[in-house]
Amino acid sequence: MAASSELTFLLRQLDSVVELAPEDRAAVLSLPYRIKAVAEKRDLLREGSHPVESCLVLEGIVCRYKMLSNGRRQILSFHFPGDMPDLQSLYLRTMDHSIAAITPARVAFIPHESVRTLIRAQPSVADALSRSTMIDASIYREWIANVGRRTALERVAHVICECFARLRAVGLAKLRTFELPLSQMELADATGLSNVHVNRTMRELRRLGLVETNSKVHGIVDWELLQETADFDPAYLHLRRQAPP
Amino acid sequence: MAASSELTFLLRQLDSVVELAPEDRAAVLSLPYRIKAVAEKRDLLREGSHPVESCLVLEGIVCRYKMLSNGRRQILSFHFPGDMPDLQSLYLRTMDHSIAAITPARVAFIPHESVRTLIRAQPSVADALSRSTMIDASIYREWIANVGRRTALERVAHVICECFARLRAVGLAKLRTFELPLSQMELADATGLSNVHVNRTMRELRRLGLVETNSKVHGIVDWELLQETADFDPAYLHLRRQAPP
DNA sequence: CGACAATTTGATCTGTCTCAACTATGGTGG
DNA sequence: CCACCATAGTTGAGACAGATCAAATTGTCG
Numbered sequence: 304m305a306a307s308s309e310l311t312f313l314l315r316q317l318d319s320v321v322e323l324a325p326e327d328r329a330a331v332l333s334l335p336y337r338i339k340a341v342a343e344k345r346d347l348l349r350e351g352s353h354p355v356e357s358c359l360v361l362e363g364i365v366c367r368y369k370m371l372s373n374g375r376r377q378i379l380s381f382h383f384p385g386d387m388p389d390l391q392s393l394y395l396r397t398m399d400h401s402i403a404a405i406t407p408a409r410v411a412f413i414p415h416e417s418v419r420t421l422i423r424a425q426p427s428v429a430d431a432l433s434r435s436t437m438i439d440a441s442i443y444r445e446w447i448a449n450v451g452r453r454t455a456l457e458r459v460a461h462v463i464c465e466c467f468a469r470l471r472a473v474g475l476a477k478l479r480t481f482e483l484p485l486s487q488m489e490l491a492d493a494t495g496l497s498n499v500h501v502n503r504t505m506r507e508l509r510r511l512g513l514v515e516t517n518s519k520v521h522g523i524v525d526w527e528l529l530q531e532t533a534d535f536d537p538a539y540l541h542l543r544r545q546a547p548p
Numbered sequence: 549m550a551a552s553s554e555l556t557f558l559l560r561q562l563d564s565v566v567e568l569a570p571e572d573r574a575a576v577l578s579l580p581y582r583i584k585a586v587a588e589k590r591d592l593l594r595e596g597s598h599p600v601e602s603c604l605v606l607e608g609i610v611c612r613y614k615m616l617s618n619g620r621r622q623i624l625s626f627h628f629p630g631d632m633p634d635l636q637s638l639y640l641r642t643m644d645h646s647i648a649a650i651t652p653a654r655v656a657f658i659p660h661e662s663v664r665t666l667i668r669a670q671p672s673v674a675d676a677l678s679r680s681t682m683i684d685a686s687i688y689r690e691w692i693a694n695v696g697r698r699t700a701l702e703r704v705a706h707v708i709c710e711c712f713a714r715l716r717a718v719g720l721a722k723l724r725t726f727e728l729p730l731s732q733m734e735l736a737d738a739t740g741l742s743n744v745h746v747n748r749t750m751r752e753l754r755r756l757g758l759v760e761t762n763s764k765v766h767g768i769v770d771w772e773l774l775q776e777t778a779d780f781d782p783a784y785l786h787l788r789r790q791a792p793p
Numbered sequence: 794c795g796a797c798a799a800t801t802t803g804a805t806c807t808g809t810c811t812c813a814a815c816t817a818t819g820g821t822g823g
Numbered sequence: 824c825c826a827c828c829a830t831a832g833t834t835g836a837g838a839c840a841g842a843t844c845a846a847a848t849t850g851t852c853g
Contacts, residue, residue: 369693372779377693391682394675399686399784426668430639436681437636441644443688448614448622451695451740455809486831495696497810502833534617539644700841731799742842747801
Protein backbone atom coordinates (compact mmCIF):
# COMPACT_ATOMS: atom_id res chain seq x y z
CA MET A 304 0.00 0.00 0.00
CA ALA A 305 1.54 3.29 -1.13
CA ALA A 306 1.52 6.45 0.99
CA SER A 307 -2.08 7.06 1.97
CA SER A 308 -2.58 9.43 -0.91
CA GLU A 309 -5.73 7.43 -1.53
CA LEU A 310 -7.40 9.23 1.34
CA THR A 311 -6.97 12.61 -0.31
CA PHE A 312 -10.29 11.78 -1.92
CA LEU A 313 -11.85 11.95 1.50
CA LEU A 314 -10.18 15.27 2.16
CA ARG A 315 -11.55 16.66 -1.07
CA GLN A 316 -15.04 15.67 0.02
CA LEU A 317 -14.66 17.08 3.53
CA ASP A 318 -13.29 20.23 1.97
CA SER A 319 -16.47 20.74 0.02
CA VAL A 320 -18.28 20.60 3.35
CA VAL A 321 -16.08 22.36 5.90
CA GLU A 322 -12.67 24.05 6.27
CA LEU A 323 -9.98 21.78 7.75
CA ALA A 324 -6.75 22.74 9.54
CA PRO A 325 -3.45 21.15 8.42
CA GLU A 326 -3.24 18.95 11.51
CA ASP A 327 -6.75 17.66 10.86
CA ARG A 328 -5.78 16.81 7.31
CA ALA A 329 -2.72 14.99 8.56
CA ALA A 330 -4.80 13.01 11.03
CA VAL A 331 -7.21 11.97 8.31
CA LEU A 332 -4.39 10.96 6.01
CA SER A 333 -2.84 8.76 8.66
CA LEU A 334 -5.94 6.57 9.01
CA PRO A 335 -5.27 2.89 8.37
CA TYR A 336 -7.25 1.33 5.56
CA ARG A 337 -7.44 -1.55 3.15
CA ILE A 338 -8.39 -1.24 -0.48
CA LYS A 339 -10.92 -3.41 -2.23
CA ALA A 340 -11.85 -3.51 -5.88
CA VAL A 341 -15.53 -4.20 -6.40
CA ALA A 342 -17.03 -5.39 -9.66
CA GLU A 343 -20.03 -3.78 -11.24
CA LYS A 344 -23.35 -4.70 -9.57
CA ARG A 345 -21.64 -6.40 -6.66
CA ASP A 346 -22.69 -5.70 -3.11
CA LEU A 347 -20.22 -3.95 -0.86
CA LEU A 348 -22.33 -4.38 2.24
CA ARG A 349 -25.50 -6.30 2.70
CA GLU A 350 -28.67 -5.49 4.64
CA GLY A 351 -28.61 -7.28 7.98
CA SER A 352 -24.83 -7.41 8.27
CA HIS A 353 -22.75 -5.95 11.12
CA PRO A 354 -19.85 -4.03 9.61
CA VAL A 355 -16.73 -3.23 11.67
CA GLU A 356 -15.28 -0.88 9.08
CA SER A 357 -16.53 2.22 7.31
CA CYS A 358 -16.01 2.48 3.61
CA LEU A 359 -14.81 5.35 1.48
CA VAL A 360 -15.43 5.45 -2.26
CA LEU A 361 -12.23 6.02 -4.21
CA GLU A 362 -13.35 5.32 -7.75
CA GLY A 363 -16.65 4.55 -9.43
CA ILE A 364 -20.26 5.05 -8.46
CA VAL A 365 -21.84 3.32 -5.50
CA CYS A 366 -25.45 3.28 -4.33
CA ARG A 367 -27.48 2.37 -1.30
CA TYR A 368 -30.63 0.42 -1.93
CA LYS A 369 -33.40 -1.58 -0.32
CA MET A 370 -35.21 -4.60 -1.67
CA LEU A 371 -38.90 -4.73 -0.84
CA SER A 372 -41.01 -7.80 -0.29
CA ASN A 373 -42.65 -7.50 -3.69
CA GLY A 374 -39.22 -7.91 -5.29
CA ARG A 375 -38.90 -4.27 -6.14
CA ARG A 376 -35.80 -2.25 -5.55
CA GLN A 377 -35.48 1.32 -4.36
CA ILE A 378 -32.18 3.13 -4.69
CA LEU A 379 -31.75 5.47 -1.74
CA SER A 380 -28.69 7.48 -2.73
CA PHE A 381 -25.73 7.67 -5.05
CA HIS A 382 -22.16 8.02 -3.86
CA PHE A 383 -19.15 9.34 -5.66
CA PRO A 384 -15.41 9.30 -4.97
CA GLY A 385 -14.74 10.94 -1.60
CA ASP A 386 -18.08 9.89 -0.08
CA MET A 387 -18.32 7.65 2.96
CA PRO A 388 -21.63 5.91 2.42
CA ASP A 389 -21.83 4.10 5.73
CA LEU A 390 -20.78 6.41 8.51
CA GLN A 391 -23.98 5.29 10.18
CA SER A 392 -22.52 1.86 10.84
CA LEU A 393 -20.39 3.56 13.49
CA TYR A 394 -23.56 4.00 15.51
CA LEU A 395 -26.06 1.47 14.20
CA ARG A 396 -24.97 -2.11 14.54
CA THR A 397 -26.96 -3.70 11.80
CA MET A 398 -27.32 -2.46 8.25
CA ASP A 399 -30.89 -1.56 7.34
CA HIS A 400 -30.05 -1.45 3.63
CA SER A 401 -27.43 -2.69 1.20
CA ILE A 402 -24.66 -0.87 -0.61
CA ALA A 403 -23.62 -1.87 -4.12
CA ALA A 404 -21.21 -0.76 -6.80
CA ILE A 405 -23.00 0.56 -9.87
CA THR A 406 -19.82 0.77 -11.92
CA PRO A 407 -16.58 -1.09 -11.22
CA ALA A 408 -15.32 0.64 -8.09
CA ARG A 409 -12.40 0.91 -5.73
CA VAL A 410 -13.21 1.34 -2.08
CA ALA A 411 -11.13 1.92 1.06
CA PHE A 412 -12.27 0.21 4.26
CA ILE A 413 -11.32 2.01 7.46
CA PRO A 414 -11.74 0.27 10.83
CA HIS A 415 -14.47 1.76 12.99
CA GLU A 416 -12.09 1.92 15.91
CA SER A 417 -9.69 4.14 13.98
CA VAL A 418 -12.49 6.47 12.95
CA ARG A 419 -13.69 6.66 16.55
CA THR A 420 -10.20 7.49 17.76
CA LEU A 421 -9.84 10.14 15.09
CA ILE A 422 -13.18 11.66 16.04
CA ARG A 423 -12.14 11.90 19.69
CA ALA A 424 -8.75 13.38 18.91
CA GLN A 425 -9.80 15.90 16.27
CA PRO A 426 -13.05 17.65 17.09
CA SER A 427 -13.14 19.51 13.80
CA VAL A 428 -12.88 16.26 11.87
CA ALA A 429 -15.76 15.01 13.98
CA ASP A 430 -17.67 18.13 13.03
CA ALA A 431 -16.90 17.62 9.37
CA LEU A 432 -18.15 14.05 9.50
CA SER A 433 -21.25 15.06 11.43
CA ARG A 434 -21.92 17.76 8.92
CA SER A 435 -21.43 15.25 6.16
CA THR A 436 -23.97 12.95 7.81
CA MET A 437 -26.45 15.78 8.15
CA ILE A 438 -26.07 16.59 4.46
CA ASP A 439 -26.78 12.97 3.67
CA ALA A 440 -29.98 13.27 5.66
CA SER A 441 -30.88 16.45 3.83
CA ILE A 442 -30.47 14.65 0.53
CA TYR A 443 -32.75 11.89 1.77
CA ARG A 444 -35.39 14.46 2.56
CA GLU A 445 -35.16 15.89 -0.91
CA TRP A 446 -35.52 12.40 -2.35
CA ILE A 447 -38.66 11.76 -0.32
CA ALA A 448 -40.16 14.89 -1.83
CA ASN A 449 -38.84 13.99 -5.27
CA VAL A 450 -40.36 10.55 -5.31
CA GLY A 451 -43.48 11.56 -3.40
CA ARG A 452 -44.63 14.71 -5.10
CA ARG A 453 -42.92 15.27 -8.41
CA THR A 454 -43.84 14.15 -11.93
CA ALA A 455 -41.70 11.69 -13.86
CA LEU A 456 -40.04 14.44 -15.87
CA GLU A 457 -39.21 16.44 -12.77
CA ARG A 458 -37.92 13.41 -10.91
CA VAL A 459 -35.50 12.29 -13.57
CA ALA A 460 -34.32 15.83 -14.24
CA HIS A 461 -33.85 16.36 -10.52
CA VAL A 462 -31.62 13.32 -10.09
CA ILE A 463 -29.50 14.48 -13.01
CA CYS A 464 -29.22 17.97 -11.54
CA GLU A 465 -28.20 16.60 -8.16
CA CYS A 466 -25.54 14.31 -9.56
CA PHE A 467 -24.14 17.10 -11.70
CA ALA A 468 -24.02 19.58 -8.81
CA ARG A 469 -22.41 17.08 -6.45
CA LEU A 470 -19.85 15.92 -8.97
CA ARG A 471 -18.91 19.48 -9.80
CA ALA A 472 -18.54 20.28 -6.11
CA VAL A 473 -15.73 17.74 -5.81
CA GLY A 474 -14.23 18.57 -9.19
CA LEU A 475 -15.43 15.47 -11.02
CA ALA A 476 -17.56 17.12 -13.69
CA LYS A 477 -16.57 19.42 -16.48
CA LEU A 478 -18.35 22.63 -17.23
CA ARG A 479 -21.32 21.27 -19.05
CA THR A 480 -20.57 17.63 -19.69
CA PHE A 481 -20.15 14.89 -17.18
CA GLU A 482 -19.86 11.19 -17.10
CA LEU A 483 -22.70 9.57 -15.23
CA PRO A 484 -22.85 5.92 -16.16
CA LEU A 485 -26.30 5.15 -14.78
CA SER A 486 -28.45 2.71 -16.68
CA GLN A 487 -32.09 3.57 -17.19
CA MET A 488 -32.96 0.71 -14.88
CA GLU A 489 -30.92 2.34 -12.12
CA LEU A 490 -32.46 5.73 -12.81
CA ALA A 491 -35.84 3.99 -12.54
CA ASP A 492 -35.02 2.43 -9.18
CA ALA A 493 -33.84 5.80 -7.92
CA THR A 494 -36.94 7.68 -9.02
CA GLY A 495 -39.58 5.07 -8.26
CA LEU A 496 -40.52 4.76 -11.93
CA SER A 497 -40.45 1.87 -14.40
CA ASN A 498 -37.48 1.53 -16.71
CA VAL A 499 -39.78 1.92 -19.70
CA HIS A 500 -41.09 5.21 -18.47
CA VAL A 501 -37.61 6.48 -17.64
CA ASN A 502 -36.70 5.74 -21.22
CA ARG A 503 -39.56 7.86 -22.47
CA THR A 504 -38.76 10.58 -19.98
CA MET A 505 -35.11 10.76 -21.05
CA ARG A 506 -36.31 10.99 -24.60
CA GLU A 507 -38.50 13.92 -23.61
CA LEU A 508 -35.63 15.64 -21.81
CA ARG A 509 -33.60 15.34 -24.99
CA ARG A 510 -36.45 16.55 -27.15
CA LEU A 511 -36.84 19.61 -24.93
CA GLY A 512 -33.18 20.38 -25.52
CA LEU A 513 -32.15 20.05 -21.88
CA VAL A 514 -29.65 17.22 -22.05
CA GLU A 515 -27.65 15.27 -24.59
CA THR A 516 -26.98 11.73 -23.57
CA ASN A 517 -25.43 8.80 -25.30
CA SER A 518 -25.84 6.02 -22.74
CA LYS A 519 -22.84 6.65 -20.49
CA VAL A 520 -22.16 10.33 -20.84
CA HIS A 521 -24.68 13.00 -20.04
CA GLY A 522 -24.25 16.49 -21.39
CA ILE A 523 -26.14 19.40 -19.91
CA VAL A 524 -27.41 21.51 -22.77
CA ASP A 525 -29.39 24.10 -20.85
CA TRP A 526 -28.52 24.09 -17.16
CA GLU A 527 -30.87 26.93 -16.27
CA LEU A 528 -33.85 25.34 -17.94
CA LEU A 529 -32.97 21.90 -16.63
CA GLN A 530 -32.95 23.17 -13.05
CA GLU A 531 -36.22 24.90 -13.66
CA THR A 532 -38.03 21.89 -15.04
CA ALA A 533 -36.54 19.78 -12.25
CA ASP A 534 -37.63 22.22 -9.55
CA PHE A 535 -33.99 21.97 -8.45
CA ASP A 536 -32.62 24.26 -5.77
CA PRO A 537 -29.10 23.25 -4.68
CA ALA A 538 -29.58 24.72 -1.21
CA TYR A 539 -30.32 21.28 0.23
CA LEU A 540 -26.83 20.12 -0.70
CA HIS A 541 -25.39 22.65 1.75
CA LEU A 542 -22.24 23.09 -0.34
CA ARG A 543 -19.69 25.67 0.68
CA ARG A 544 -19.25 26.77 -2.91
CA GLN A 545 -22.14 26.51 -5.31
CA ALA A 546 -21.73 25.02 -8.74
CA PRO A 547 -22.72 27.53 -11.40
CA PRO A 548 -22.26 26.12 -14.90
CA MET B 549 -40.11 27.39 35.38
CA ALA B 550 -40.22 24.28 37.56
CA ALA B 551 -37.34 21.86 38.00
CA SER B 552 -36.30 20.73 34.53
CA SER B 553 -38.54 17.73 34.75
CA GLU B 554 -39.68 18.70 31.26
CA LEU B 555 -36.49 17.29 29.84
CA THR B 556 -37.23 13.85 31.16
CA PHE B 557 -39.07 13.43 27.87
CA LEU B 558 -35.74 13.70 26.14
CA LEU B 559 -34.26 11.13 28.46
CA ARG B 560 -37.07 8.74 27.71
CA GLN B 561 -36.32 9.07 24.03
CA LEU B 562 -32.57 8.66 24.45
CA ASP B 563 -33.26 5.67 26.64
CA SER B 564 -35.07 3.96 23.83
CA VAL B 565 -31.91 4.41 21.80
CA VAL B 566 -28.97 3.87 24.13
CA GLU B 567 -28.14 3.20 27.80
CA LEU B 568 -27.22 6.33 29.77
CA ALA B 569 -25.20 6.63 32.99
CA PRO B 570 -26.62 8.67 35.91
CA GLU B 571 -24.15 11.52 35.38
CA ASP B 572 -25.17 11.73 31.72
CA ARG B 573 -28.78 11.94 32.73
CA ALA B 574 -27.96 14.70 35.17
CA ALA B 575 -26.09 16.64 32.51
CA VAL B 576 -29.04 16.38 30.14
CA LEU B 577 -31.48 17.50 32.80
CA SER B 578 -29.39 20.57 33.58
CA LEU B 579 -29.65 21.96 30.06
CA PRO B 580 -31.17 25.43 29.88
CA TYR B 581 -34.31 25.77 27.81
CA ARG B 582 -37.35 27.86 27.15
CA ILE B 583 -40.83 26.50 26.56
CA LYS B 584 -43.08 27.53 23.74
CA ALA B 585 -46.66 26.53 23.07
CA VAL B 586 -47.40 26.16 19.40
CA ALA B 587 -50.88 26.15 17.92
CA GLU B 588 -52.11 23.54 15.50
CA LYS B 589 -50.77 23.98 11.95
CA ARG B 590 -48.33 26.67 12.98
CA ASP B 591 -44.71 26.59 11.84
CA LEU B 592 -42.06 26.07 14.47
CA LEU B 593 -39.20 26.68 12.10
CA ARG B 594 -39.28 27.83 8.53
CA GLU B 595 -37.26 26.73 5.51
CA GLY B 596 -34.45 29.20 4.88
CA SER B 597 -34.13 30.32 8.50
CA HIS B 598 -30.98 30.11 10.63
CA PRO B 599 -31.92 28.69 14.02
CA VAL B 600 -29.67 29.15 17.05
CA GLU B 601 -31.58 26.69 19.22
CA SER B 602 -32.55 23.07 18.87
CA CYS B 603 -36.06 22.07 19.72
CA LEU B 604 -37.42 19.19 21.71
CA VAL B 605 -41.02 18.07 21.43
CA LEU B 606 -42.73 17.87 24.83
CA GLU B 607 -46.34 17.42 23.84
CA GLY B 608 -48.21 16.95 20.60
CA ILE B 609 -47.22 15.82 17.14
CA VAL B 610 -44.82 17.74 14.98
CA CYS B 611 -43.77 17.17 11.38
CA ARG B 612 -41.09 18.23 8.96
CA TYR B 613 -42.25 19.16 5.50
CA LYS B 614 -41.22 20.73 2.22
CA MET B 615 -43.30 22.81 -0.13
CA LEU B 616 -42.59 22.21 -3.81
CA SER B 617 -42.84 24.72 -6.61
CA ASN B 618 -46.10 23.23 -7.86
CA GLY B 619 -47.68 24.09 -4.52
CA ARG B 620 -47.64 20.53 -3.28
CA ARG B 621 -46.52 19.54 0.16
CA GLN B 622 -44.47 16.54 1.21
CA ILE B 623 -44.28 15.58 4.85
CA LEU B 624 -40.83 14.17 5.60
CA SER B 625 -41.24 12.79 9.10
CA PHE B 626 -43.38 12.80 12.19
CA HIS B 627 -42.07 13.63 15.64
CA PHE B 628 -43.45 12.70 19.00
CA PRO B 629 -42.72 13.83 22.56
CA GLY B 630 -39.04 13.24 23.32
CA ASP B 631 -37.87 13.75 19.73
CA MET B 632 -35.47 16.50 18.74
CA PRO B 633 -36.49 17.21 15.17
CA ASP B 634 -33.73 19.64 14.29
CA LEU B 635 -30.46 18.37 15.64
CA GLN B 636 -29.16 19.02 12.15
CA SER B 637 -29.33 22.77 12.72
CA LEU B 638 -26.32 22.30 14.99
CA TYR B 639 -24.30 21.58 11.86
CA LEU B 640 -26.23 23.05 8.94
CA ARG B 641 -26.75 26.78 9.13
CA THR B 642 -29.84 27.13 7.02
CA MET B 643 -33.00 25.06 7.24
CA ASP B 644 -33.73 23.11 4.06
CA HIS B 645 -37.28 22.36 5.18
CA SER B 646 -39.89 23.60 7.63
CA ILE B 647 -41.16 22.15 10.88
CA ALA B 648 -44.78 22.51 11.93
CA ALA B 649 -47.07 21.44 14.73
CA ILE B 650 -49.76 19.04 13.56
CA THR B 651 -51.64 19.14 16.84
CA PRO B 652 -51.34 21.85 19.47
CA ALA B 653 -47.86 21.27 20.88
CA ARG B 654 -45.45 22.26 23.58
CA VAL B 655 -41.81 22.52 22.61
CA ALA B 656 -38.59 23.22 24.50
CA PHE B 657 -35.93 25.28 22.77
CA ILE B 658 -32.36 24.59 23.87
CA PRO B 659 -29.54 26.90 22.79
CA HIS B 660 -27.13 25.33 20.32
CA GLU B 661 -24.21 26.43 22.44
CA SER B 662 -25.52 24.48 25.45
CA VAL B 663 -25.98 21.37 23.35
CA ARG B 664 -22.46 21.73 21.95
CA THR B 665 -21.02 22.08 25.43
CA LEU B 666 -22.96 19.06 26.62
CA ILE B 667 -21.73 17.04 23.66
CA ARG B 668 -18.11 17.91 24.43
CA ALA B 669 -18.45 17.16 28.13
CA GLN B 670 -20.43 13.92 27.92
CA PRO B 671 -19.23 11.67 25.11
CA SER B 672 -21.97 9.14 25.70
CA VAL B 673 -24.65 11.78 25.34
CA ALA B 674 -22.95 12.76 22.12
CA ASP B 675 -23.13 9.14 21.05
CA ALA B 676 -26.80 8.95 21.95
CA LEU B 677 -27.58 12.04 19.90
CA SER B 678 -25.49 10.77 16.98
CA ARG B 679 -27.29 7.48 17.15
CA SER B 680 -30.58 9.33 17.24
CA THR B 681 -29.58 11.26 14.14
CA MET B 682 -28.59 8.07 12.37
CA ILE B 683 -31.97 6.55 13.20
CA ASP B 684 -33.64 9.60 11.73
CA ALA B 685 -31.69 9.00 8.55
CA SER B 686 -32.71 5.35 8.57
CA ILE B 687 -36.35 6.38 8.80
CA TYR B 688 -35.86 8.72 5.86
CA ARG B 689 -34.51 5.82 3.83
CA GLU B 690 -37.53 3.72 4.67
CA TRP B 691 -39.79 6.57 3.61
CA ILE B 692 -38.03 6.88 0.26
CA ALA B 693 -38.75 3.21 -0.33
CA ASN B 694 -42.28 3.58 1.00
CA VAL B 695 -43.20 6.43 -1.28
CA GLY B 696 -41.17 5.16 -4.21
CA ARG B 697 -42.06 1.51 -4.44
CA ARG B 698 -45.11 0.63 -2.41
CA THR B 699 -48.81 0.64 -3.26
CA ALA B 700 -51.25 3.03 -1.62
CA LEU B 701 -52.48 0.36 0.79
CA GLU B 702 -48.94 -0.59 1.81
CA ARG B 703 -47.87 3.04 2.21
CA VAL B 704 -50.68 4.06 4.50
CA ALA B 705 -50.43 0.86 6.52
CA HIS B 706 -46.69 1.36 6.82
CA VAL B 707 -46.98 4.86 8.22
CA ILE B 708 -49.48 3.60 10.78
CA CYS B 709 -47.18 0.74 11.75
CA GLU B 710 -44.24 3.06 12.15
CA CYS B 711 -46.11 5.55 14.31
CA PHE B 712 -47.46 2.77 16.47
CA ALA B 713 -44.04 1.14 16.94
CA ARG B 714 -42.35 4.44 17.73
CA LEU B 715 -45.03 5.58 20.14
CA ARG B 716 -44.92 2.24 21.93
CA ALA B 717 -41.15 2.45 22.21
CA VAL B 718 -41.44 5.62 24.29
CA GLY B 719 -44.47 4.41 26.21
CA LEU B 720 -47.04 6.60 24.48
CA ALA B 721 -49.25 3.90 23.01
CA LYS B 722 -51.37 1.31 24.73
CA LEU B 723 -51.34 -2.31 23.81
CA ARG B 724 -53.51 -2.18 20.75
CA THR B 725 -54.98 1.28 20.69
CA PHE B 726 -53.21 4.56 20.26
CA GLU B 727 -54.05 8.13 19.67
CA LEU B 728 -52.72 9.41 16.39
CA PRO B 729 -54.53 12.57 15.47
CA LEU B 730 -53.44 12.78 11.83
CA SER B 731 -55.93 14.10 9.33
CA GLN B 732 -56.28 12.27 6.05
CA MET B 733 -54.77 15.27 4.33
CA GLU B 734 -51.66 14.89 6.46
CA LEU B 735 -51.52 11.18 5.84
CA ALA B 736 -51.76 12.03 2.14
CA ASP B 737 -48.87 14.48 2.29
CA ALA B 738 -46.79 11.89 4.12
CA THR B 739 -47.45 9.11 1.65
CA GLY B 740 -47.41 11.08 -1.57
CA LEU B 741 -51.07 10.27 -2.28
CA SER B 742 -54.18 12.42 -2.70
CA ASN B 743 -56.44 12.92 0.30
CA VAL B 744 -59.30 11.29 -1.57
CA HIS B 745 -57.29 8.18 -2.18
CA VAL B 746 -56.11 8.05 1.42
CA ASN B 747 -59.74 8.11 2.44
CA ARG B 748 -60.50 5.11 0.24
CA THR B 749 -57.40 3.35 1.45
CA MET B 750 -58.30 3.82 5.11
CA ARG B 751 -61.70 2.46 4.29
CA GLU B 752 -60.06 -0.59 2.75
CA LEU B 753 -57.85 -1.08 5.82
CA ARG B 754 -60.96 -1.03 7.97
CA ARG B 755 -62.81 -3.37 5.63
CA LEU B 756 -59.90 -5.81 5.80
CA GLY B 757 -60.22 -5.78 9.57
CA LEU B 758 -56.74 -4.38 10.20
CA VAL B 759 -57.56 -1.14 11.99
CA GLU B 760 -60.45 0.60 13.66
CA THR B 761 -60.32 4.31 13.40
CA ASN B 762 -62.70 7.08 14.34
CA SER B 763 -60.87 10.16 13.10
CA LYS B 764 -58.49 10.84 15.97
CA VAL B 765 -57.92 7.47 17.52
CA HIS B 766 -56.55 4.53 15.67
CA GLY B 767 -56.99 1.05 16.99
CA ILE B 768 -54.88 -1.80 15.72
CA VAL B 769 -57.17 -4.78 15.22
CA ASP B 770 -54.72 -7.25 13.73
CA TRP B 771 -51.12 -6.16 14.28
CA GLU B 772 -49.60 -9.20 12.60
CA LEU B 773 -51.68 -8.84 9.48
CA LEU B 774 -51.24 -5.08 9.42
CA GLN B 775 -47.46 -5.43 9.46
CA GLU B 776 -47.68 -8.00 6.75
CA THR B 777 -49.80 -5.93 4.41
CA ALA B 778 -47.58 -2.92 5.14
CA ASP B 779 -44.38 -4.87 4.44
CA PHE B 780 -43.31 -3.47 7.80
CA ASP B 781 -40.11 -4.67 9.47
CA PRO B 782 -39.24 -2.59 12.55
CA ALA B 783 -35.52 -3.29 12.14
CA TYR B 784 -34.98 0.10 10.51
CA LEU B 785 -36.11 1.83 13.71
CA HIS B 786 -33.08 0.36 15.50
CA LEU B 787 -34.93 0.24 18.81
CA ARG B 788 -33.29 -1.32 21.81
CA ARG B 789 -36.48 -3.07 22.76
CA GLN B 790 -38.92 -4.13 20.12
CA ALA B 791 -42.61 -3.41 20.43
CA PRO B 792 -44.65 -6.59 20.20
CA PRO B 793 -48.32 -5.94 20.85
C1' DC C 794 -77.51 26.61 16.35
C1' DG C 795 -74.59 27.95 12.69
C1' DA C 796 -70.39 27.70 10.18
C1' DC C 797 -66.21 25.93 8.78
C1' DA C 798 -63.27 22.01 8.28
C1' DA C 799 -62.72 17.13 7.52
C1' DT C 800 -64.54 13.03 5.69
C1' DT C 801 -67.04 10.41 2.36
C1' DT C 802 -68.77 9.13 -2.08
C1' DG C 803 -69.34 9.16 -7.16
C1' DA C 804 -67.77 9.87 -11.92
C1' DT C 805 -64.28 10.62 -14.98
C1' DC C 806 -59.63 11.24 -16.54
C1' DT C 807 -54.68 10.44 -16.98
C1' DG C 808 -49.86 9.34 -15.95
C1' DT C 809 -47.48 5.61 -15.49
C1' DC C 810 -47.17 0.50 -15.57
C1' DT C 811 -47.13 -3.90 -17.77
C1' DC C 812 -46.32 -6.92 -21.33
C1' DA C 813 -44.14 -7.87 -25.45
C1' DA C 814 -41.36 -7.37 -29.30
C1' DC C 815 -37.58 -5.41 -31.62
C1' DT C 816 -33.03 -3.07 -32.01
C1' DA C 817 -28.68 -1.34 -30.71
C1' DT C 818 -24.42 -2.16 -28.11
C1' DG C 819 -20.58 -4.24 -26.20
C1' DG C 820 -17.96 -8.11 -24.65
C1' DT C 821 -16.23 -12.96 -25.44
C1' DG C 822 -14.39 -16.83 -27.41
C1' DG C 823 -13.46 -19.40 -31.52
C1' DC D 824 -11.67 -10.52 -36.87
C1' DC D 825 -16.03 -12.00 -36.84
C1' DA D 826 -20.13 -14.62 -34.92
C1' DC D 827 -22.48 -14.91 -31.00
C1' DC D 828 -24.66 -13.78 -26.79
C1' DA D 829 -26.14 -11.03 -23.13
C1' DT D 830 -27.50 -6.71 -21.61
C1' DA D 831 -29.47 -2.19 -22.23
C1' DG D 832 -32.26 0.77 -24.86
C1' DT D 833 -36.45 1.66 -27.76
C1' DT D 834 -41.14 1.47 -29.27
C1' DG D 835 -46.14 0.17 -29.30
C1' DA D 836 -50.65 -1.17 -27.32
C1' DG D 837 -53.51 -1.79 -23.62
C1' DA D 838 -54.59 -1.84 -18.65
C1' DC D 839 -54.97 0.17 -14.18
C1' DA D 840 -53.80 2.64 -9.87
C1' DG D 841 -54.47 6.72 -8.34
C1' DA D 842 -55.58 11.80 -9.52
C1' DT D 843 -58.95 15.24 -10.23
C1' DC D 844 -63.28 17.48 -9.93
C1' DA D 845 -67.52 18.07 -7.70
C1' DA D 846 -71.02 17.35 -4.37
C1' DA D 847 -72.95 15.47 -0.17
C1' DT D 848 -72.37 14.27 4.53
C1' DT D 849 -70.53 14.43 8.90
C1' DG D 850 -68.19 16.21 12.57
C1' DT D 851 -66.65 20.00 15.74
C1' DC D 852 -66.38 24.03 18.13
C1' DG D 853 -67.50 28.81 19.26
